[in-house]
Amino acid sequence: MKKNSIKILFLTILIICFGLYINFSTSIEITKDGNIKTNFVFENSEEEKFSAQNMQEIKEVIKNTITKMYVLMPELAAEINFNIRLIDRDLTIVYGVTGRADNKDEIEISLSSIYQGGISQAIKDGLASTVFHELHHTVRGWTINKNKFPQGIDTAAINEGLADVFAEMQTNQAMNKMSTDVDFPAWIKEIKALPKNANYGEWMGTHPDGREAVGYRTGAYLVKTAMKNSGKDIVTLSYYSIADIYSLAGY
Numbered sequence: 001m002k003k004n005s006i007k008i009l010f011l012t013i014l015i016i017c018f019g020l021y022i023n024f025s026t027s028i029e030i031t032k033d034g035n036i037k038t039n040f041v042f043e044n045s046e047e048e049k050f051s052a053q054n055m056q057e058i059k060e061v062i063k064n065t066i067t068k069m070y071v072l073m074p075e076l077a078a079e080i081n082f083n084i085r086l087i088d089r090d091l092t093i094v095y096g097v098t099g100r101a102d103n104k105d106e107i108e109i110s111l112s113s114i115y116q117g118g119i120s121q122a123i124k125d126g127l128a129s130t131v132f133h134e135l136h137h138t139v140r141g142w143t144i145n146k147n148k149f150p151q152g153i154d155t156a157a158i159n160e161g162l163a164d165v166f167a168e169m170q171t172n173q174a175m176n177k178m179s180t181d182v183d184f185p186a187w188i189k190e191i192k193a194l195p196k197n198a199n200y201g202e203w204m205g206t207h208p209d210g211r212e213a214v215g216y217r218t219g220a221y222l223v224k225t226a227m228k229n230s231g232k233d234i235v236t237l238s239y240y241s242i243a244d245i246y247s248l249a250g251y
């Protein structure tokens with residue numbers, strides 16, 4: 001190939017890449033919240049798009065959440081990257097929003113495009129609690145990469161329970177719409193008897209017997225019981241070991 005052709009080919013690839021990039025990354029912005037810098041990447045779903053107002057509302061809620069979080073648990077990363085995805089899945093049970101802490105400085109948030117009342121309503125109902133929950137994971141070290149904890153549903157239940165109870169207390173709203181009227185002592189017994197490599201999806205997601213989020217719900221129960229028994233608040237307990245929380249809960 002001639003030099004000029006290579007140049008044109010290279011430029012074409014560059015233009016195509018840039019075109020694709022701005023399709024899924026509608027906005028990147030850095031804001032200052034105390035000592036924390038935040039970067040946002042927005043990704044639209046196949047069916048729906050974030051409006052400019054949605055993106056503004058999301059940034060606003062996340063900024064406020066980080067500001068509150070920083071006072072309670074200041075060991076946040078100095079800069080946090082938020083990947084905000086719109087998904088065409090029903091997330092009614094978790095108020096329209098779910099998330100994942102990939103790294104101490106990287107959080108993925110998924111919002112439902114089909115939430116009743118629309119994307120704006122999902123932002124109002126579920127975003128702050130999900131962000132509190134995921135930020136809690138980043139401080140405790142319960143992240144997808146560089147996770148500081150051993151394998152086991154018993155461990156996952158406590159870490160998720162701590163994050164759920166913490167978020168619940170900051171927002172005065174339950175993390176999910178699932179029943180708490182279940183036999184938790186029996187569920188604890190089950191979880192404690194599981195092998196360390198028990199199926200994560202079944203115990204934290206949908207169990208073959210139909211139960212949902214057994215680990216999350218049992219974890220929240222254990223954390224609340226530990227708080228009641230010890231008189232310690234959720235922030236203090238968030239720095240305790242898994243074994244200590246079981247022991248404070250009486251297990």
Ligand SMILES: [Zn+2]
Binds near residue numbers: 133137160163
């Ligand atoms: Zn979690």
